[in-house]
Amino acid sequence: MVNGPGTPRLALREWSVWYGTQQALKSITLDVRSREILGVIGPANSGKTSFLRSLNRMNEMNPAFRYQGTIALDGRDVYRTLDSQEVRRRIGIVFALPLPLPVSIRDNVTYGPRMQGERGRGRLAELTERSLRAASLWDEVKDRLDVPAMKLSGGQQQRLCIARTLALQPEVILFDEPCSGLDPISTAKVEETMLQLKADYTLVLVTNNTKQAARVSDRTAFFLMGELVELDRTGVIFATPKDQRTNDYVTGRFG
Amino acid sequence: MTSRVEQRAVVAQGIAFAGLGACTALIVAVVVAVIGLIVVQGAPALSWAFLTTMPAQGMRAGGIFPALIGTLELVGLTVLFALPMGVAAAVYLTEYARESWFTRLVRLAIVNLSGVPSVVYGLFGLSLFVIFCRFGTSLLSGALTLAIMILPVVITASEEALRSVPQSFREVSHSLGASHWQTVRHAVLPFAVPGIMTGTILGISRAAGETAPILFTVAAFYLPRLPQSVFDPAMALPYHLYVISTQVPNIPAHQRYGTALVLLLLVLSMNLLAVLLRARFRRKRQW
Numbered sequence: 001m002v003n004g005p006g007t008p009r010l011a012l013r014e015w016s017v018w019y020g021t022q023q024a025l026k027s028i029t030l031d032v033r034s035r036e037i038l039g040v041i042g043p044a045n046s047g048k049t050s051f052l053r054s055l056n057r058m059n060e061m062n063p064a065f066r067y068q069g070t071i072a073l074d075g076r077d078v079y080r081t082l083d084s085q086e087v088r089r090r091i092g093i094v095f096a097l098p099l100p101l102p103v104s105i106r107d108n109v110t111y112g113p114r115m116q117g118e119r120g121r122g123r124l125a126e127l128t129e130r131s132l133r134a135a136s137l138w139d140e141v142k143d144r145l146d147v148p149a150m151k152l153s154g155g156q157q158q159r160l161c162i163a164r165t166l167a168l169q170p171e172v173i174l175f176d177e178p179c180s181g182l183d184p185i186s187t188a189k190v191e192e193t194m195l196q197l198k199a200d201y202t203l204v205l206v207t208n209n210t211k212q213a214a215r216v217s218d219r220t221a222f223f224l225m226g227e228l229v230e231l232d233r234t235g236v237i238f239a240t241p242k243d244q245r246t247n248d249y250v251t252g253r254f255g
Numbered sequence: 256m257t258s259r260v261e262q263r264a265v266v267a268q269g270i271a272f273a274g275l276g277a278c279t280a281l282i283v284a285v286v287v288a289v290i291g292l293i294v295v296q297g298a299p300a301l302s303w304a305f306l307t308t309m310p311a312q313g314m315r316a317g318g319i320f321p322a323l324i325g326t327l328e329l330v331g332l333t334v335l336f337a338l339p340m341g342v343a344a345a346v347y348l349t350e351y352a353r354e355s356w357f358t359r360l361v362r363l364a365i366v367n368l369s370g371v372p373s374v375v376y377g378l379f380g381l382s383l384f385v386i387f388c389r390f391g392t393s394l395l396s397g398a399l400t401l402a403i404m405i406l407p408v409v410i411t412a413s414e415e416a417l418r419s420v421p422q423s424f425r426e427v428s429h430s431l432g433a434s435h436w437q438t439v440r441h442a443v444l445p446f447a448v449p450g451i452m453t454g455t456i457l458g459i460s461r462a463a464g465e466t467a468p469i470l471f472t473v474a475a476f477y478l479p480r481l482p483q484s485v486f487d488p489a490m491a492l493p494y495h496l497y498v499i500s501t502q503v504p505n506i507p508a509h510q511r512y513g514t515a516l517v518l519l520l521l522v523l524s525m526n527l528l529a530v531l532l533r534a535r536f537r538r539k540r541q542w
Contacts, residue, residue, distance in 0.1 A: 058430055063353065089432035099423045101442060102540075112431035115441070168432060 007034045009172060009202045010055060010091075015069035017050050019062060024050040026226040027069065032172070037194060037203040039217025039234060041210050043249070046223040048206045052174050055204065056091035057084045073172075089116070092165035096177040098157030100149035100164075105141055108149045108160055112168040127167050135163035136193050155186025162193060172202045180208060191216050210250055214238050222246045293515050300513025309479050314499050315506050319514055324481055325394075325489035326521070329473065330463050332398030332485065333405065338455055340402070341409030345451075348410075349417040350439045369407035374467035376404045381471035395485040397473025404468055405458035412454015416447035449536035453529045460525035464518060466493040476502070492518045 008031035017025040025047045032038050032055075040048045050059065057078065059065045071078040078087050089112065100108050109128045110118075118124060128145065132138040137159040141152070149160055158178060165173055175194065179187040194203060194216055207213050213220050214234060221231040222243075230237065230246045241247045304318055311317030344361075352358045380400025390396040420443050428442035429435075462468075474494035482489040496514045499506050 056430070058426070061426060061429060085432050085434060088430055093430045095423075095427070095430075097423075099427050101424060101427060102446065111428070111441075112433075115428075115431060115433040115437050164431065 006036070008032070009034050009074060010204075011070075011072045011075075012054075013070045013072075015054065015071055016067065017047075017054055017059065018064075018066040020064040024226055025054070028228050030221060030228060030231055032202060032204055033219075034202050035198055035200070036218040037198055037205055037216055039213030039220040040204065040206045040223060041208075041213050041220060041249070042223035044208075045225070047226040048223045049176060050226075051223065052093070052176050052204060052206045055172070055174055056088050056093055058088070058093060060084065089168050090170055091172040091174060092168050092170035093174040093176065094158070094161050094165050094178050096180050098154055098161050098181065100152070100157050100160055102148065102150055104146045105149050105152070105160060106145040108164050109167050111164060128163075131163040131167040132160075134166050134193075134197065135159045136189060136196075137163055153186075155182050155189060158182060158186065158190060159193065162190070166197075170201070172204065173197065175203065175205045175207075177207055177209075178205070179212065187212075210238075210252075222249060224249070290519070293512055293519055296508055297512030297514075297516030300509040301516060305513055306517070310477065314477060314495075314503055315510065319492070319495060319517060321478055321481055322490040322492045322495035322514070323517065325473075326463055326492045326518075328394055328482065328489060329397055329401065329469065329491055330459050332394060333401040333462050334455065334459055336399060336402035337405050337409050337458065338451075341406050341455070342413050342451060344406075344410050345413030345417055346439060346444070349414050350435075350443065365407045365410055368403075369411075371404075372467075373404060373465050374470075376400055377468040377471045379403070380468060385472055391486060392471075392473060392475070392488045393486045394473055394482055394489050397469045397489075397491075398485075400468045400472045401462040401465065404465070405462050408458035408461065409451075409455050412457070413447070413451045416450025416454065417443060419450060420446045449532060453533045456525055456529040456532070460522045460529070463525065464493055464522045466497055469494055492521070 010032035012028050012030050015025060015028045016023065028051065040051060042048045053059045054067070054071060055078070059067075067079065070080075073082065073087070073090065076082055101111065106128055109131055110124045113124060113127055118127075129138060129142075132141065137156060140156060141147075141160075149157065152160060158181075162173075162178075178194075179190050182190065191212065194205065197203060198218075205213065205217055217234050219231060220234045220237040222229045222237065222241075222245075224245055230241055230243045232241070237246060238250050241250065247253075306318060306323060307320050308318035309320055348358060348361065377400065380396055380403070384390045384396035384399050385392055388396075390399075424442045424446065425438055428438040433441065469491050473489055473491065475488040475490050476498055478488065478490050492514065496511065496518060499514065500511050
């Protein structure tokens, strides 16, 4: 069964990334498994965001981006075989800052499907409700879907962005430090949402907050200066890491 | 006790302040004088009939109806040509073209285009549209000439408006699987519309007041009927003003100043509209 829990969805093989002459990732090889939360930790400039943005080709927004190696989604080459729009539909991303477009809540959620040509009002309404429910925001906004998204609080905006990504009906969801601008209560809500999403989706969570990775991820990868230092079950990474540098980082001795 | 040097410094400063203040006051005085003169002299001529009747007695009496309508039609046509072309060029420059010798050349051309004296546009319009394209002296030739004249304004304003849309909107749109054109169409252009409108209105208000570009391309000396199609010549306010001020003897002053006042009100109200629009959208802007 291709999509059973634990089978590899995304496979990186000797994946390297440059921006101009600056190398950001050095020959990364790892698998992201179906229905897991893969946590990615590491200090600033460790390459974790480059890693994340490699997975759905958002790196290509930067004209200086170059790559080597392969990334495959269910065995198909993300960069050479698949089309970038298809990749971004199948691999959704939630950015560090809540970035709703300055339109209504509803129009934010339905943006992706509308761009794919979905026009049916009923279908869009159903998608909106399902996505907002899955992002634990439905009850707070169901009576004011036509209010500008900018009127929501920061935490609500971030859950709206999650709902917007869910409306794409993706297979993998990437989170780029999704709680960096949020207070502890909003953070807890977003984390709870991620844990619920794990039942249906494959999640990759880049975070500056090692405790967050410890709380929600199944496996954790430690990046340092563009290299993958260690990848193991989260319990192992935080209790008995094999690499001294991992140990130093998770115990707060640097970074 | 202050020294002589200090006293001289204080006096020099007083003189400098007075001089600078006087210059500033002079600018205001000139504006007030110009507008005041036109309002005082022109106001008696203003009436509904002045705006809606044909000139009579060799333009010595009657109204400015054909010139007013001519100017409005001319301006409308100009927008029709300049807006799509200008916005398209700005979208290309900001959203599609990578920085290269070509885009630098285009920008240089735009800057230079905005420095060309308006009479040169008139001559250009005469040779290209009137003669070469055989549009004749017509609304079409005039509007095309004016459109080329205000293109730099429209392009520059549109470019600025597009650039002021946060980069994150483009990222978000792409991340949701939108194509580049969909991103421009749905996540960039709608948020640049206020800026584009403001720039375009300022461009039009310039076009409405220009005499030289329409002199050879559209303007009729005296035409006691409205143009029937875009291939007809038309009267226009600035040229009409020129004609009745210099070419026709014994015209009552209020006739001239009335025309000037209407033109002034037209241009000022367009500028005011642009300012109000900008203020309104600044206030409503959410990012």
